[in-house]
Amino acid sequence: MKTKTIKLPELVGKGYKSYWNFRGRYDVCKGSRASKKSKTTALRIIYNMMKYDQSNTLVVRKTYRTLKDSCFTDLKWATKRLKVEHLWEFKYSPLEATYLPTGQKILFRGLDDPLKVTSITVEYGYLCWAWLEESFEITSEKDFDTLDESIRGELPPHLWKQWMITFNPWNEHHWLKKRFFDAENDPDILAITTNYKCNEWLDDADLRLFENMKKNNPRRYQVAGLGNWGIVDGLVYENWKEEEYTLDQVIDCDSVDGIDFGYTNDPAAVFIGFIDTEHKKLYVWDEVYKKGLSNKRLYEEIESSHYQKKSYTADCAEPKSIDELRGYGLRVEKSQKGKDSIMHGIQYIQDFEIIIHPRCVNFITEIGNYTWDEDRLGNKINRPIDDFNHLMDAMRYAVEKYAFGRVKVRTFKGGI
Known part of the structure; x- marks a missing residue:
C-alpha cells in the first residue's frame, strides 16, 4: 500500500492549536468572517476519523437544506486538502460521507426534522463526535439540550464524546455566550475567539475588504472582522x-x-x-x-x-x-x-x-x-x-x- 507524507501545519495553518487538541465535551469557536473556523473543523473531523478507528460524526444545522452548500462542501474540500479524497465517498441523497476502508460515517441532520436527530445509530463503531455549525441560528437553548443527548453511551479508551460548535457572534444576548463563554473553569468547555488575521491564505483583495469595513462600518467590523460579540440596542422591529x-x-x-x-x-x-x-x-x-x-x-x-x-x-x-x-x-x-x-x-x-x-x-x-x-x-x-x-x-x-x-x-x- 502506497503512503503519502503530508505536513499537517502547512495544510491546516495557525490559530487553532487549542481547538484542534481539546478533548472536552464542548469545543466552541466563535469567529469572524474568513476566520477559517469551518474549514478547520472540517479538516479536524476528516483527520481524526481516519486516525481513530470506530469514530463516527454527526453534523447538524438548524435546517437540513443549508448543509449541502456549507458543511458537506467543506468536508469534501477537507478530503482534497488532506489528499485523501480517494478514500472517501460522498452521497447527496441523503447527505452522507463514508470512510471507505472501514465504513465509518459522517451523518448530516437538520433540527427541522427532530426525530431524525434524536434516533441516530451507526453500523460500525460509535457516534462520538458532532459538529453544530452556525449554532447562532438555534435560538432555544432547550433545542440544543435535546440535541446534546444524541451523543451518549460508553466509548472505548481511544475515543471521546465532543461537540464542535462554530458560529458568528452577532448578538451578545444569545444563550451561547452565557452557556460557554461566561462559564468559569469548566474542564468540559473550551471557548475561543478567532478572526481573519489568523487566516494566512487570504489575498490582498480579501484583506482590503476588512480594512474598508474597519474604516466605513466599524460596528460590523467588531463582529464580522474581529469576532467580538455584537452589541444590539434599539431594534427596528421588536414585535x-x-x-x-x-x-x-x-x-x-x-x-x-x-x-x-x-x-x-x-x-x-x-x-x-x-x-x-x-x-x-x-x-x-x-x-x-x-x-x-x-x-x-x-x-x-x-x-x-x-x-x-x-x-x-x-x-x-x-x-x-x-x-x-x-x-x-x-x-x-x-x-x-x-x-x-x-x-x-x-x-x-x-x-x-x-x-x-x-x-x-x-x-x-x-x-x-x-x-x-x-x-x-x-x-x-x-x-x-x-x-x-x-x-x-x-x-x-x-x-x-x-x-x-x-x-x-x-x-x-x-x-x-
Missing part, C-alpha cells in the same frame, strides 16, 4: 416571534413576496410571506439568501423552491435585473423609492406582529440585529443601519402596495 405554522393557518391571508438584489459582497434576498391586514399579522414563510447569484441563477433558486408562479416586488434600483427576471417568466414589479419610502415602510410593518417560520434562519439573524443608526455622539437617530437589511428590505418591498394603499381587496388567498 416578532419564531413559530412553526402550516399553510392551512394562512389560507385566508394574502401572499406578499419581495426581492432585494445582491451579488459579490451582499446576498440576493427573496422574501416569501403572507399578510393578514385585518388581524395585523405578517407571516414569514420562506427565504432565498445567497451570494454570487446571477439573475439566471436567482431565478433557478426561486424555481427550485417552487415559488416561480408568485408575484414579486423588487428593488427599483436595478431595472436591468428586473427586466431579466421578467424575461425568464417571473412576475416582478419595481418598488417605489422616495425621500421617506424606507421609514414609511418600516412604520407600516411595525404595526404588525411578525411570525417567522423556524426555517428562515437568515431572516431571524437579520431582524434580531436590525437596529436604528447612531449619530457621532452615539445617539440613536431615525434611520436604520445599512446592515442586516437584505431580507428586511425584501420584506418592505413585499408589503409596499399595502403600505402605500394600493391594495383595496385581497388579491390572493392561501397556498403557494
Whole structure:
C-alpha cells in the first residue's frame, strides 16, 4: 500500500492549536468572517476519523437544506486538502460521507426534522463526535439540550464524546455566550475567539475588504472582522416571534413576496410571506439568501423552491435585473423609492406582529440585529443601519402596495 507524507501545519495553518487538541465535551469557536473556523473543523473531523478507528460524526444545522452548500462542501474540500479524497465517498441523497476502508460515517441532520436527530445509530463503531455549525441560528437553548443527548453511551479508551460548535457572534444576548463563554473553569468547555488575521491564505483583495469595513462600518467590523460579540440596542422591529405554522393557518391571508438584489459582497434576498391586514399579522414563510447569484441563477433558486408562479416586488434600483427576471417568466414589479419610502415602510410593518417560520434562519439573524443608526455622539437617530437589511428590505418591498394603499381587496388567498 502506497503512503503519502503530508505536513499537517502547512495544510491546516495557525490559530487553532487549542481547538484542534481539546478533548472536552464542548469545543466552541466563535469567529469572524474568513476566520477559517469551518474549514478547520472540517479538516479536524476528516483527520481524526481516519486516525481513530470506530469514530463516527454527526453534523447538524438548524435546517437540513443549508448543509449541502456549507458543511458537506467543506468536508469534501477537507478530503482534497488532506489528499485523501480517494478514500472517501460522498452521497447527496441523503447527505452522507463514508470512510471507505472501514465504513465509518459522517451523518448530516437538520433540527427541522427532530426525530431524525434524536434516533441516530451507526453500523460500525460509535457516534462520538458532532459538529453544530452556525449554532447562532438555534435560538432555544432547550433545542440544543435535546440535541446534546444524541451523543451518549460508553466509548472505548481511544475515543471521546465532543461537540464542535462554530458560529458568528452577532448578538451578545444569545444563550451561547452565557452557556460557554461566561462559564468559569469548566474542564468540559473550551471557548475561543478567532478572526481573519489568523487566516494566512487570504489575498490582498480579501484583506482590503476588512480594512474598508474597519474604516466605513466599524460596528460590523467588531463582529464580522474581529469576532467580538455584537452589541444590539434599539431594534427596528421588536414585535416578532419564531413559530412553526402550516399553510392551512394562512389560507385566508394574502401572499406578499419581495426581492432585494445582491451579488459579490451582499446576498440576493427573496422574501416569501403572507399578510393578514385585518388581524395585523405578517407571516414569514420562506427565504432565498445567497451570494454570487446571477439573475439566471436567482431565478433557478426561486424555481427550485417552487415559488416561480408568485408575484414579486423588487428593488427599483436595478431595472436591468428586473427586466431579466421578467424575461425568464417571473412576475416582478419595481418598488417605489422616495425621500421617506424606507421609514414609511418600516412604520407600516411595525404595526404588525411578525411570525417567522423556524426555517428562515437568515431572516431571524437579520431582524434580531436590525437596529436604528447612531449619530457621532452615539445617539440613536431615525434611520436604520445599512446592515442586516437584505431580507428586511425584501420584506418592505413585499408589503409596499399595502403600505402605500394600493391594495383595496385581497388579491390572493392561501397556498403557494
